[in-house]
Amino acid sequence: MKNKRVLVTGGAGFIGSHLVDLLVAAGNSVVVLDDLSSGRSENLNPGALFVRGSVSDRAAVESVMKDADYVFHLAARPSITESLSNPALSVESNILGIVNLLWAAKGAGVEKFVFSSSSSVYGPPARLPVSESLPFNPQTPYAVTKVAGELYCRASGMRATCLRYFNIYGPRQRPQAAYSAVVPCFLDAVRTGERPTIFSTGKQTCDFVYVKDVARANILAAQSRRADGLAINVGTGKETSINGLWEVVAGISRTPLTPIRKPGERKGMTRSRADTALARRILGFRAKTGLKDGLAECLGRI
Numbered sequence: 001m002k003n004k005r006v007l008v009t010g011g012a013g014f015i016g017s018h019l020v021d022l023l024v025a026a027g028n029s030v031v032v033l034d035d036l037s038s039g040r041s042e043n044l045n046p047g048a049l050f051v052r053g054s055v056s057d058r059a060a061v062e063s064v065m066k067d068a069d070y071v072f073h074l075a076a077r078p079s080i081t082e083s084l085s086n087p088a089l090s091v092e093s094n095i096l097g098i099v100n101l102l103w104a105a106k107g108a109g110v111e112k113f114v115f116s117s118s119s120s121v122y123g124p125p126a127r128l129p130v131s132e133s134l135p136f137n138p139q140t141p142y143a144v145t146k147v148a149g150e151l152y153c154r155a156s157g158m159r160a161t162c163l164r165y166f167n168i169y170g171p172r173q174r175p176q177a178a179y180s181a182v183v184p185c186f187l188d189a190v191r192t193g194e195r196p197t198i199f200s201t202g203k204q205t206c207d208f209v210y211v212k213d214v215a216r217a218n219i220l221a222a223q224s225r226r227a228d229g230l231a232i233n234v235g236t237g238k239e240t241s242i243n244g245l246w247e248v249v250a251g252i253s254r255t256p257l258t259p260i261r262k263p264g265e266r267k268g269m270t271r272s273r274a275d276t277a278l279a280r281r282i283l284g285f286r287a288k289t290g291l292k293d294g295l296a297e298c299l300g301r302i
């Protein structure tokens, strides 16, 4: 994608800023709409035009939408804990936000809309790998907002693709990030020399996908007609346990630290692994960065 006019919401955040970097480097004219609630101005690409504002503000959305060819919607209150204590806040940003954007995009004649959804729409996986054909089973107010976002995409009549992210990691992710932010916690432990904590047995698993691969998946989705109307998993198709993740981090960093073990909050073991067949078939997307390389890049050791 080049020489296009692109709106990226949440472009000051962890994933959004990597997407903005790719889009700017390819020669697109990029506008970022972000309220900096969890994003940071240091993440902003100087080649993009930054507008500070909320996606829940209809007038602000309409004004940045003018002349846009493509919209990548990443802005959201991503904290599950916050969504439990203050669900109205997540409704405002995550539901009212997408409604404002979709209808403004339609009105402005935008070509294509790409929505950052989440694997949390599936709830605890009934079977692995987690395939797009599984029904919605959201367990938190945050996950409900992602389901609603996907349904509004369908209802809007916009050409839209929803990307269901698994566990994303990479540079600029913060340890206090809202969900499953185990990677930045481990990297921080290495940097500070403080022992990391592993909850429960450490045998629980995630599908860790590198942020630059996720940025690329967004651009492929925007360019694909076959992806219109679809929700597509973005993961690696590989399962890594928390113990295994620490082993990789410890191996790369050669840290002598050993984890502190604490009992888990929840009963039962959680596992996760994306079915990546649809992403391969429709988008030609395959995550290129292996866990070791991605973590080494985060640690600045390659």
Ligand SMILES: NC(=O)c1ccc[n+]([C@@H]2O[C@H](COP(=O)([O-])OP(=O)(O)OC[C@H]3O[C@@H](n4cnc5c(N)ncnc54)[C@H](O)[C@@H]3O)[C@@H](O)[C@H]2O)c1
Pocket (backbone or CB within 6 Å): 009, 010, 011, 012, 013, 014, 015, 016, 033, 034, 035, 036, 037, 038, 039, 040, 053, 054, 055, 056, 073, 074, 075, 076, 077, 078, 092, 093, 097, 116, 117, 118, 119, 164, 165, 166, 167, 168, 169
């Ligand atoms: N990181 C993951 O593993 C993961 C997994 C699944 C889904 N997601 C989704 O990906 C998207 C990006 O997440 P991230 O990890 O980069 O989080 P992030 O918190 O770094 O980025 C979210 C950005 O949205 C901005 N924002 C929040 N509310 C806003 C509002 N009302 N108006 C304008 N801007 C607003 C924040 O300031 C921030 O810059 C989110 O939609 C999130 O739900 C992330």
